[in-house]
Amino acid sequence: MTLQPESPVSTFARVIRMLPAMVLCLATLPPAMAASSMGADYFSNIVLTTQDGKQVRFYDDLLKGKSVAINVIYTSCTDECPLETARMSEVQRLLGARMGRDILFYSISIDPEHDTPAVLKAYAQKFGVGPGWLFLTGKKEDITALTKKLGLSRTSDLANRDGHASSLMLGNEPTGQWMRNSAVDNPRFLAASMSTFFGWPDLAAAPSYAQALPVDMGRAEILFQSRCASCHSVGGGDKIGPDLQGVAQRRDPAWLARFIREPEKVLAEGDATAVALFQKYKQVRMPNLRLGDEEVASLVAYIDAGTSKPASHVAAEGHEAAHVHHKH
Numbered sequence: 001m002t003l004q005p006e007s008p009v010s011t012f013a014r015v016i017r018m019l020p021a022m023v024l025c026l027a028t029l030p031p032a033m034a035a036s037s038m039g040a041d042y043f044s045n046i047v048l049t050t051q052d053g054k055q056v057r058f059y060d061d062l063l064k065g066k067s068v069a070i071n072v073i074y075t076s077c078t079d080e081c082p083l084e085t086a087r088m089s090e091v092q093r094l095l096g097a098r099m100g101r102d103i104l105f106y107s108i109s110i111d112p113e114h115d116t117p118a119v120l121k122a123y124a125q126k127f128g129v130g131p132g133w134l135f136l137t138g139k140k141e142d143i144t145a146l147t148k149k150l151g152l153s154r155t156s157d158l159a160n161r162d163g164h165a166s167s168l169m170l171g172n173e174p175t176g177q178w179m180r181n182s183a184v185d186n187p188r189f190l191a192a193s194m195s196t197f198f199g200w201p202d203l204a205a206a207p208s209y210a211q212a213l214p215v216d217m218g219r220a221e222i223l224f225q226s227r228c229a230s231c232h233s234v235g236g237g238d239k240i241g242p243d244l245q246g247v248a249q250r251r252d253p254a255w256l257a258r259f260i261r262e263p264e265k266v267l268a269e270g271d272a273t274a275v276a277l278f279q280k281y282k283q284v285r286m287p288n289l290r291l292g293d294e295e296v297a298s299l300v301a302y303i304d305a306g307t308s309k310p311a312s313h314v315a316a317e318g319h320e321a322a323h324v325h326h327k328h
Contacts (some may be wrong), residue, residue, distance in 0.1 A: 006187055020059075021099060029071065029294060037192070040059040040064075040187075042266070043058050043063065043146065044057045044058075044134065044142075044145065044146075045058060045060055045258060046058050046138065046139075046142040046145070046146055047116055047138060047142070048062075048108070048136040048137065048138040048142075048143075049137050049138055050119040050120075050134045050135065050136060051117050051119065051121035051123075051124050051134065051135040051136075052117065052121065053117045054132075056136075058108045058146065062104070062106060062134070063171070063173050064173060065173060065174055067102060067103045067104070067170075067171070067173070067198050068086075068103065068104050068105070068106060068170070068173070069091075069103060069104075069105050069106070069167045069168055069169070069170050069194065070105075070106045070107075070108065070145055070150060070152065070171065071084055071088070071106075071107055071108070071166075071167065071169070071183045072087060072107070072108050072109070072110050072152050072153070073107050073108070073109060073110070073135075073167045074109050074110050074111035074114070075109070075111070075114070075115050075119055075120065075123040076111065076114060078264035078285055078287065078288055078289075079287055079288055080166045080183075080184055080287055081287070082231075082284055082285050082286070082287045083166075083184050083227070083231075083287045083289075084166050084168075084183040084184055085107065085123075085127045085239050086127060086231045087183060087184055087187050088105060088133075088168070088183065088187075088190075089106070089127045089128055089129065089189065089193060090187035091187045091190045091191050091194075092105065092129070092130060092132075092138070094134060094187060094188065094191040094246050095191060095194070095251045096135055098200065099130065099131065099132040099133070100130075100132025100133075100154050100284070101132070102198065103132070103171065103194065103198065103202065104132050104133070104134070104136055105132060105133040106133075106134050106136055107133070107134070107136065108137075108143060108146070108147060108152075109135065109136065109137045109143070110147065110153070111115065112137045112138055112139065112140050112143055112146075113140065114202075115137050116137065118136060120135035120136075120137060120193060121135070123135065125282070126282040126284050127239075127240060127284070128240075128284065139260065147181065147239075150169055151167070151169060151178075151180065152167055152169055152172045156246075161271075166183045166184050167181070167182065167183060168180070168181045168182065168183035168185075168190070169181075170193075170194060170197050170198075172197070172198060173264040177197070179193075179194055179197055184264055186225070186226065203321045214217055218302070219298060220298040220299055220301060220302035221299065221302055223291075223299055224302055224303070225294060228244075228299070230293070231284075231286075232244050233245075234303055234306035234307065235306060235307070238281075240281065241277075241281055241284065241286065242277065242280075244303050244306075245303075245307050246307050247303060247307075248304040248307065249304075249307070251273070253300075255273070256300060257293070257296050257297070257300065259271075259273075259274060259298050260289075260291065260296050260299065260300070261288075261291055261293070262265050262288060263285070263286040263287070263288060264285065264286075264288055267285070268288075314317045
C-alpha cells in the first residue's frame with residue numbers, strides 16, 4: 001500500500017485544528033515547566049549578558065510577569081541557526097507593535113566562549129533585529145543548566161552543536177503555561193500560534209485556513225517556501241540573502257548545485273563567488289539544509305521557472321503560498 005503525501009493545505013488545516021490541544025498538552029514538557037509555581041528558584045536567577053553588554057537576571061529581569069519566545073543559537077552555526085533567526089526575524093515583522101510590548105524574544109548562545117556581546121550584536125544586526133529581542137550569553141555552565149530546564153537542549157548537543165534542537169519555547173510566566181514549537185516553522189504559522197497561545201484576538205490578521213486561497217503547490221515550491229523564502233525571493237528583490245531570479249543562468253550548474261547542497265564547505269574552501277556573497281550579505285552564513293541531489297535539482301528548476309515570470313506575479317504567488325503552507 002502506497003501512502004499519498006498530505007497536501008500542504010491539508011497539513012495547515014490539521015495543524016490549525018490542533019492548536020488548542022497543543023496549548024493544553026503541557027504534560028509533554030519537562031514536569032516543572034507545566035507548573036505555575038515555576039520561578040526564580042527553578043531557574044536559579046542566573047546572570048546573563050545581552051548583546052549590548054548589559055547584565056540581566058534571567059527570572060527577575062527577563063521572565064517575571066512577561067510573555068516570551070526563547071530559542072538557542074550560536075553565531076558560527078552552519079546548520080539551522082541562520083534559518084531559525086531568519087524565521088524569527090520574519091515573525092518579528094508580522095507581530096509589529098506587539099514586539100517588546102506584549103512579547104519578548106530571547107536567543108541564548110550555546111557557544112558563550114566565542115559569542116561575546118559584540119559578536120552577538122553584529123549577528124543580530126545582520127538579521128534586522130529590533131526592540132524586544134535580546135541575544136544572550138553568559139557562563140557556559142549556567143547556560144547548560146538553563147537550556148536544560150527550558151527543554152531546549154539534548155544530550156547530543158555536547159558532542160555536536162550543529163545537531164541542537166531547533167525548538168522555540170513559548171512561555172506565559174504569569175499563567176505558568178509553556179508550549180514548544182519548531183523555530184524553523186512557517187513564520188505566519190508561528191505568528192498565528194503565538195496569537196492563539198497568548199490570547200491575542202486581533203492578531204487573527206494572520207489568515208485562517210478557511211480564508212486561505214487554494215494554491216496548488218508542487219514539492220519544489222513547498223521546499224522553497226519552507227526552507228528558502230525567509231532569506232530569498234525570486235524576482236522580489238534582495239532580502240537577508242540575494243534575489244535568486246536568474247541565478248540558474250548566472251552560475252555554473254555544477255557549482256550552484258554543490259553550493260546549495262554544502263554551502264559551508266564551498267565557503268571554507270575560499271571559493272571566490274561564495275566569499276563575495278558572504279561579504280556582500282553581511283556575512284550571514286547560508287545553512288546546510290541537508291538536501292539530496294534530487295531535491296537540489298527540483299529546487300533549481302523551480303527557481304529557474306520563476307525567473308521567466310514577471311516579478312510581481314512571483315511575489316504574489318509566494319505571498320499566497322505563505323498563507324497556506326506549514327512544514328510539520
